[in-house]
Amino acid sequence: MTVTKFGLGQPLRRVEDRRLITGEGHYGDDHAPEGCLHAALLRSPHAHAKFTVTDLDAARAMPGVHLVLTAEDVANLTDIKCQAPLPNGDGSQNHVANIPLLAKGTAKHIGDAVAFVVADTVAQARDAVEAIGIDYEVLPAVVGIRGAIAGGATAVWDEQPDNISFDSTMGDKAPVDAAFAKAAKVVKVEVENQRLVTNYMETRSVVAEYDAGTKRFTLTIPSQGVHGLRKTLTGVLGIEKDQIRVVTGDVGGGFGTKTFTYREYPLAAEAARRLGKPVKWVSERGEHFVACTQGRDNLSVGEVALDADGTFLAMRFDVIGDLGAYLSQYGPYIPYLGATMLTGVYKTPAVFVRVRGIYTNTVPVDAYRGAGRPEAAYLIERLVDRAARETGMSPAEIRRRNFIPPSAMPYTTPIGDRTYDTGDFAGHMGRAVEASDWAGFEARAAESRAKGLVRGIGLATYIECTAWGEGEDVKITLDQDGGATVYVGTQSNGQGHATAYAQFAAEHLDLPLERIRVVQGDTDRVATGAGTGGSRSIPVGGISVGAASQNLAGKLKELASEELEAGVQDLEIAEGAVRVAGTDRSIDFAAIASLPKATEAMRTGQGDFVPPSATYPNGTHVAEVEIDPDTGITEIVRYTVCDDFGIVVNPLLLAGQVHGGVVQGIGQALHERTVYDAEGQLLTASFMDYAMPRAGDVPFFHFETKNVPSTTNPMGIKGAGEAGSIGSCPAVMNAVVDALDRSVGLRDIDMPATPARMFAALAPLRKAAAA
Numbered sequence: 001m002t003v004t005k006f007g008l009g010q011p012l013r014r015v016e017d018r019r020l021i022t023g024e025g026h027y028g029d030d031h032a033p034e035g036c037l038h039a040a041l042l043r044s045p046h047a048h049a050k051f052t053v054t055d056l057d058a059a060r061a062m063p064g065v066h067l068v069l070t071a072e073d074v075a076n077l078t079d080i081k082c083q084a085p086l087p088n089g090d091g092s093q094n095h096v097a098n099i100p101l102l103a104k105g106t107a108k109h110i111g112d113a114v115a116f117v118v119a120d121t122v123a124q125a126r127d128a129v130e131a132i133g134i135d136y137e138v139l140p141a142v143v144g145i146r147g148a149i150a151g152g153a154t155a156v157w158d159e160q161p162d163n164i165s166f167d168s169t170m171g172d173k174a175p176v177d178a179a180f181a182k183a184a185k186v187v188k189v190e191v192e193n194q195r196l197v198t199n200y201m202e203t204r205s206v207v208a209e210y211d212a213g214t215k216r217f218t219l220t221i222p223s224q225g226v227h228g229l230r231k232t233l234t235g236v237l238g239i240e241k242d243q244i245r246v247v248t249g250d251v252g253g254g255f256g257t258k259t260f261t262y263r264e265y266p267l268a269a270e271a272a273r274r275l276g277k278p279v280k281w282v283s284e285r286g287e288h289f290v291a292c293t294q295g296r297d298n299l300s301v302g303e304v305a306l307d308a309d310g311t312f313l314a315m316r317f318d319v320i321g322d323l324g325a326y327l328s329q330y331g332p333y334i335p336y337l338g339a340t341m342l343t344g345v346y347k348t349p350a351v352f353v354r355v356r357g358i359y360t361n362t363v364p365v366d367a368y369r370g371a372g373r374p375e376a377a378y379l380i381e382r383l384v385d386r387a388a389r390e391t392g393m394s395p396a397e398i399r400r401r402n403f404i405p406p407s408a409m410p411y412t413t414p415i416g417d418r419t420y421d422t423g424d425f426a427g428h429m430g431r432a433v434e435a436s437d438w439a440g441f442e443a444r445a446a447e448s449r450a451k452g453l454v455r456g457i458g459l460a461t462y463i464e465c466t467a468w469g470e471g472e473d474v475k476i477t478l479d480q481d482g483g484a485t486v487y488v489g490t491q492s493n494g495q496g497h498a499t500a501y502a503q504f505a506a507e508h509l510d511l512p513l514e515r516i517r518v519v520q521g522d523t524d525r526v527a528t529g530a531g532t533g534g535s536r537s538i539p540v541g542g543i544s545v546g547a548a549s550q551n552l553a554g555k556l557k558e559l560a561s562e563e564l565e566a567g568v569q570d571l572e573i574a575e576g577a578v579r580v581a582g583t584d585r586s587i588d589f590a591a592i593a594s595l596p597k598a599t600e601a602m603r604t605g606q607g608d609f610v611p612p613s614a615t616y617p618n619g620t621h622v623a624e625v626e627i628d629p630d631t632g633i634t635e636i637v638r639y640t641v642c643d644d645f646g647i648v649v650n651p652l653l654l655a656g657q658v659h660g661g662v663v664q665g666i667g668q669a670l671h672e673r674t675v676y677d678a679e680g681q682l683l684t685a686s687f688m689d690y691a692m693p694r695a696g697d698v699p700f701f702h703f704e705t706k707n708v709p710s711t712t713n714p715m716g717i718k719g720a721g722e723a724g725s726i727g728s729c730p731a732v733m734n735a736v737v738d739a740l741d742r743s744v745g746l747r748d749i750d751m752p753a754t755p756a757r758m759f760a761a762l763a764p765l766r767k768a769a770a771a
Contacts, residue, residue: 006506006513011652015513016498025250028205028222029282036207037066038270038282040125042115042132043290044107047141047361047680048154051107051114055133062128064120067271071102074270078236081262084333086166086357097157097359099326101236101263103139107136108156108325110363110682111290116267116278122730141361141680145299145320148358156325156359163359165323166332170339170415171352179314181352183305189385192750193375193729195297195322195674197690198368200493202252203283204292208268212276217244217269218394222251224259225491225531226523232261232329237269241523244269248521251493255664256367257293258493259533260329260507264291289685294674295368297322298335302342302383310391311403314350317342317379323357324364331366332357337465338372340416344380345425345463345618346402351414361680363472367533369664370722371481373464374729381460381730385737389747395459395734396433400426403461410711418465420616421711427641429461432620435702436640441624445742454765455637456739460730463618466535466719471610473528474544476505476552478603482576482590483515484552489529490541491521495721496653500538501545503649508549509556509587511576535719537616538649543609543715552605559598560587614641615710617718619643627739629766632759634670640702641727646710646718654720655703661724662701667693669732669751691754 006012013579019025044051048324059068079098103112119125145725147153148163155161180186209222217237223229226246234241251258264281271279272370283291299320305313319342324464339355403425403440404411412419441457448455476486502516509516519525530536558570560578564571564585572581579586592598624638641658649653671691675683684690709716729751735752740746744764749757 002533006503006511007647008503008507010503012499012503012650013512013652014215014496014499015494015502020250027202027250027252031207031220031249032280033207033209033278036278036280037118037275038117038121038122038125039271039279040112040122040129041264042117042129044103044110044112044114044143046107046136046138047110048139049107050137050139052135053115053132054135056132059128059131061554062131064239065125065128066275067118068128068132069102069116069267069271070114071100071104074101074267077101077238077266077270080232080236080263080329081328082329082331084330086168086332086336088167089169094332095157095160097326099263099328099364101267110680111715112361113263116271118275119270123172143360143362143573143676143678143680145322145358148360149320156361160359164525165327165357165359167356168336169352169354172350173352175350176314176352180305182371182620183313184308185306185385185391186303187306187390188301188303189383189616190301191382193296193298193300193378194751195365196668196672197256197289197293197674198255198292199296199692200253200255203285203288204258204262205280205661206265206268206280207278207280208272209271209274209278211270215243217272218247219244219265219269220247220249221265222258223248223491224254224493224533225489225529225713226521227529228259228531229261229265230523233266233269236261236266246523248491251491254493254532255369256371256533257622259531260293286686290363290682293328293366294363296375297365299747300379302379303384304387306387306391310393310398310401312346312348315343315348316351317353319355321357322360322362322365324362325359326364328364328366331364334365334367334372335375338376340418341373341376341463341465342380343413343415344377345404345423345461347404347408348414352627353415362676369661369725370464371534372727373722374665377460377462377726378730381462382733384735385458386747387609389741396429399429399461399600419465422708423463423616423618423644424706424708425618426550426619428644429459429620431704431706432459432622432640432642435642435704436622436624436638438622448626452629454629454739454743454762455625456735456737456742457622457624458731458734459622460727460734460739461620462727463616464723464726465614465616466538466722467611468534468614469611470530472530472544473608474541474548476545476548476605478552478556478589478593480590480593482588482593483517484509484511485517485519486545487519487526488541488545489526490532490537493532495537495657497537500542500649500653504542504545505549507546508553508573509576510574510771515576535721539615539713539717539719540609540611542649542717543713544607545700546715547607547609548605549607551607555602555605556589556592559592559595559602563587563595609713611713613712615646615712615718617643617645617720617723619723619727621727623731623735625732625735625739627758627762629762632755632757632762634753634758636666636732639699643705643723644707644718645705645720646707647716648705648707649717657720658703658724659701661722662728663693663698664725665728666698666732669729670697670753673752
């Protein structure tokens, strides 16, 4: 059967959009069970302080207050444990600072949770928070990577005086050092990948309910996967998994940080158990800036050794990741994961990496869209661009000379045990350079100079690992109305899963998308699931949906065979019916569902795909910028992307994912940064100070693909959800550096390239113009 209307490869609009944009979505804050109480938290105003709670009675006596909890009141619960401890380079285990539900006598970062208050209304809960008596003894704070590792720095944790959680290495140092010793040229960069706040549209929330009769919890949480939350919550609450149901409705963005179990979730559950009433907490936007994991925050040094022809002989890297005051669930793994991708798309014989994770008195850091891979791409692509400048080669030439060729695939990198299955890096770079009209740049730069502006162009070629690890066990049922329902353990938080999964099902059932329902986000209705993250939903979940749909299609043919008096081999599925091929004899799905033999088992298809290894999407971004020396404002005037995503499921959804990721990368390159002062106070704690990209800050994008199917899954798909955020930062910053190098000879500047930074950098140009 060949499907052309509803199946794979079609640029279909999202079936869920009408419901969402007409106000019919059901998000976390929309869930309000009868008699629901409301929670608020007392959070530390200091980044590092010992404290003593001196008075709870006043808060407990306030109108509407039902419960006030401090650390000693929840001693029956456990900390939220880091799930990604790492070995040190010497084989010893790293230091792990798990997250307490409430701080135990010492606050470790601004916003650290000290007390949990439940009242009839949000206002009453917040008033009671203000009434809690507490004395703080402010301690010196450790802020920033350089501050944490400086001699004599205060220890965030007394038992770890050097503030280092882990210190790991990859690769063999001896051949790397030997290659550097004989190199014709050595190029070095030091780059900062600044800390970011994950600003999705919907802040976090939880509604906890408890049934005393069954001793069972129900938690409604906007998340990226209910099964992962259930697993962590059972450990924290000390219960079995059948004693808790986790539900997620519509989700207004996640970007990695809604994967995790946060303190408010088990605290609300415990409060609901004690009070016998539902308890609800919704984060305010300002609270979100200090109560949710943040992203990035690396300080890295990269070096490349080259021969006289510009061929890479070896690379070495020193990466330090700021993990914050506590280790979030996957916090240590993020810089480590990024380090495994530091060779990028280049054939480099010898590589050595040192990667460390350090503590500071700041909000914990964990996965943010790309999760270590944007940091790796930024470091390697800034390094390669610097090498091009210092050797006199063009950015494209030095890359082309050192790309891993398609003939070398599958290619295993020298570090990280990464085996790239496919890729034509020179192919998509060549196409991106052509589509961007790189050849016409000099003429455009001359036009900019005539207007008193400076122009630069930059490219970045990236590769990332996606869709590895656990599989997805999917089922699909034929419903009585002749439609179908997919049950899947991933979780849409804006990507369009209801549309994409319906396309996988339509490929085998030939149903219109609106007749295929998708059930997700409920541990009672979906048995298992690994959630959404790592660009895994389509390459893993989608393939499982396809397998389940194919399984169901076979069963429907079996059921129809007797009714149609034809062999299964003579039947085909078309337009929601089974028919005898080449005839008009058919039976529609609704009629099949009503057959006596159509048991639940015969109306259910199962599919389970476990990826044998990762997929490796890759591509090239080209950015062109124009900068006004009199204001420092940088405008991105052209932006081109050519990506390799293997087989494409829905080109329209794919373009949306890439566009969104690029905008996030532009935001980091030009606008966003999280700033703590020396005392650990967050200076960018609202949208008044934390600059987000806006529609006027981005150009129209030219996006195309030059795809090579993956060999690690049966459909050749590569993950795509994070790619836009990976290639964009280095492309934009390479363009900025190109503009600065051309105008004032400056080759080193860190993100974000704000107007203030650019105004200062271009001071020599203004001075020369005034002379």
